[in-house]
Amino acid sequence: MSQVPERSEIDTEDTWDLTSIYPDDEAWEDAYESINGRIEELRAYEGRVTEDPETLLELLELQEELLREVSKVSSYASLRSAEDTRNQEYQAMSAKAESLASATQSAVSFLEPELQRLDESDVESFVESEPTLADYEHYFDDVLRMKPHTRSAEVEEVLAELGEVAGASSDIYGMLSNADMTFPTVERPDGESVEISQGNFTKLQKHPDREFRREVYEQFYDEWDDVRNAVGTSLKNSVRKDVKYARARNYETARKAALDGPNVPVEVYDTLVDTVHDNLDSLHRHAELKRDALGVDELRMWDLYMSMTGDEGPEISYERATEYIVDAVAPLGEAYQDRVEAGLDSRWVDVYENRGKRSGAFSSGTYDTQPFILMNYQDDITSMFTLAHELGHSLHSELAKDAQPWQYADYTIFVAEVASTVNETLLTHHLLETIEDDELRMHVLDEYLERFRSTLFRQTMFADFELRIHEIAEDDGALTPDRFDETYRELKAAFYEPAALDGRIDREWMRIPHFYYNYYVYQYATGISAAVAIVERILEDGEDAASAYREALALGGSEYPIDVLETAGVDMTSSEPIESAIAVYDEYLDRMGELLDQ
Template sequence: MTTVRSRAEIPVEDTWKLEDLYPDDQAWEREFQDVQSRLGEVEAFRGRVLESAETLLAVLRLEDDLSLKLERLYAYSHMRKDEDTTNSTYLALADRAQGLAARLAGAFSFVVPEILAGDAGVVQGYIDSHSDLALYRHKLDDILRRKPHVLSAAEEAILAQVSEIAQGPTTIFSMVDDADLRLPTIRDEQGQEVELTKGRYSQFLESQDRRVRQDAFTAFYAAYKERLNTLSATYHASVKKDVFYARVRKYGSSLEAALDDDRVPVEVYDSLIAAVHEFLPALHRYLRLRKKVLGLNDLHMYDLYVPLVPEIHREVSFDEAKKTVLEGLAPMGEEYLGVMRDAFASRWVDVHENRGKRGGAYSWGAYGTHPYVLLNWQPNIDNVFTLAHEMGHAMHSHYTYAHQPYVYGGYSIFVAEVASTCNESLLLHHLLKNTPDEAMRRYLLNHHLEQFRTTVFRQVMFAEFEKLTHEAVEAGHALTSDWMCDTYRRLNETYYGAEVVIDDQIAWEWARIPHFYTAFYVYKYATGFSAATALSRRILEEGEPAVRRYLDFLSAGSSDYPLEVLAKAGVDMRSPEPVRQALQVFEETVAELEKSFAGS
């Protein structure tokens, strides 16, 4: 029997070097005490933020200094905890860092209201007259542009007290979905009774046994149907909360309010939906191929996730994966590859699974040092893509850290998936170009098409549902369970067309989507994927000029708004063209997979 190793059994060279953040826990403790002791310094600025240019500069610098140290404290403690989630020492450190973060946010909570309560002309005058304040021009401009949507101090205080109540729908959904929902048992491929869980549900939908897929699908949604009235009332309350905040803050709609953080026009959201509708025939063509390859007379919703090509069981060592990823990213040029080689040699990556280690994969870190990557390595081709993906995030952070001051040393979620997906696209191109094995080529093509289907088409269908529900409430209509089921079913009919039998159960799917409680978020998956596809294609076609623009994008951090940063890289997301170009790649990939199967 193969057992999972303890943390102590993992070779040091395969672990991340968190000593680059703090040499030991004692150094962490000293910095924690330093930040905690300096929180009192903030209060001296209350009521004085706009007293002079020097005072404004001083409070902004103090905020940067303490926030940077907190970021390091937070990252170190949480990554140590993720090494072994049973280690009580680091559970305690992570909890303390979280508490300190809340206290720091509270200490500085008066700064933005005081800036907004002042005269914008005074702030601009300070920036123009004090050279050191020029660094903060974009930050201050971003604060000031929100002034029409900020209320009086008394009204803001009331909204702050309401915020905890406003979290009610999300909390209730989580309790129903995670605690109260009871899933039944089904029979697996061997006829054994197995308890259905959310994790197993995904696995069962990929089963080659159609009876298992159908049983899992039917049982899974039956559990949600039993709670449909509760979940419809919960989601209705969430949408009403969004509409309430948008109206109170004087936005034209809840969609406009949600997009304003990134200064994204509503037209971008609408044009994304329109572009995807234009390419629905390509999705239907892929679904026809899926039905044909699976040998089915009709394609049901529970047939959409089973792989067209069985998983390729070829073991890939981590060393081989690093080599393959570097080869795949060769079009990025020697500068980019040099950083990645150094990352592998300098222990940015925590490679192997161990007892108690957090599952999954991520990239994290703190400004002032290099980023880190957590993996739970499994020796297969999917994990090679995971390595490329997470290293894309890490490279984005590296270039941002290297070229931006701390105040702009992060980046928006709107662009967060661009670098990771671009890496995957370049790796896929390399593998397809250098893989003579036709079965592997089909596997890779199918992998890419499923990324498109689930990240672009499916997420945009979700985004359209959110738009319709919020517009309904804004027009004074109630979101009954019947209305939402009918609306969601019609969307599925539109997106999947005549190629798929729209099973009754799919009308209830909206009730299980947690992202709907963070309104107008999911569209960013589709825009990020589309931007990455456009950028990777330009890198392959144009070479050095496109690479240079792309590295400038990685280096921009939050020094400008997301749409502006992407535009400088050559991708104008205000136009539907990047989305259309990405969907043309989808169309071409469908044709290539059709050709491959036709030749077999």
């Protein structure tokens, strides 16, 4: 029987090295106590922020000192918790870290309301008197921009203190889906038993035996049906939290509040949704091509992940995947390539799935640590592309930290999802141009088409769903599991018109953790659009375009995201990058159709 291993069964070299943050849990506890004892130092500046330039600089530097250490404390606890979500000790550490972060933010919540007493001329005068404050000019601009949506110091403190409990819906959902839910064991066609998990569900949906795929699909979604009311209540409260926080900050909608944070115009969201809806014929063409390739009368939901080649595809070991990825990023420059290779050799990556491990994948880390990448590697092409994706995030962070001071090293998700998808696109191009194995080439092409489908189209469908359920809440409508089902099914039917829907797919919304991230998912779709445009420029113009792209990554958060992408040569306020990406998708569909005909 194929079972998910325990954490203790994973080889050390295949795990990330958290001792690079703290050597052990005792050191973490010491850091926690130290920072907890210093939080009150921040409160000493309340009422004095604009007293004089020197006082303001003192506070900003103290805030940086404390928040950098809080970030390390939070990162260590969160990563330990992700290793095994069943471990109560690390769950407790993570909760303590969240409380510490919330308390620190609360202690300095007066800063921005007091800063907003200044106007632009006051800020210029402060900078002239204390030149070091020039390092914060973009920060000051951002703070003053948010003046209409910032409340009094007292209200801001309350909102900051509520940050810990405001994430309760997401925390509960995460524990339910990652730790408490146990999925059935099914028998493969060869007689081997395999336990379904969040990590392997998609891989199992790529098995060539259609009846096996159907059984996995049905048992997986039947398990979700057993927690239907719990997940529905969790998502309802998460949406209502978004709405109430937006209203507390004088925004008309939760979407405007979410997009105003990174200063992304709402029109960017609408343009994405409208442009994708206008081009659903391309997605329908993909579905029809897959139906014909699989030789089925109608495409069912358990066929969607199946390769058009008709089989699961060749195994790609983790070691082989890293070789392909390092070679693929060569167009981004030797220094970028060397850094990817060094990171892979330095235990950035927690490679394989283990029982209780958080599902999915992510890249994490702080200004003062190395990157940390969580994987649930499955020895397949999809996992290889996911690794390339997360390495894009990690290298983005490294380049931004190299070039920027702490206050600008972080960057918005809007830009982050470009960096990750550039790596995926370069990997596709490299493999299609260099490998001689025809079977692997076809699977690579199929994988990229699938990632296009799931990133541009599927994430836009998610974004539309997210918008619709928030609008229901904003109109004081009832958000029930039935309403979620109805809304989701309507979109699924439009996006997958050539396929046959069934009742189980209506509840797919239940397994998507990103719906708890407050208008997050649309950025995957804008990200792939920008990434395709950037890669096209790099492949055509060479080092000049690569240099512009690296410059954009190095900007971190020192400019607004729309301006950062303009540095890389992409205008995301127009529909052009989205239409261009869909044109590339159509071109790859043509190539796949030709290969299938052969």
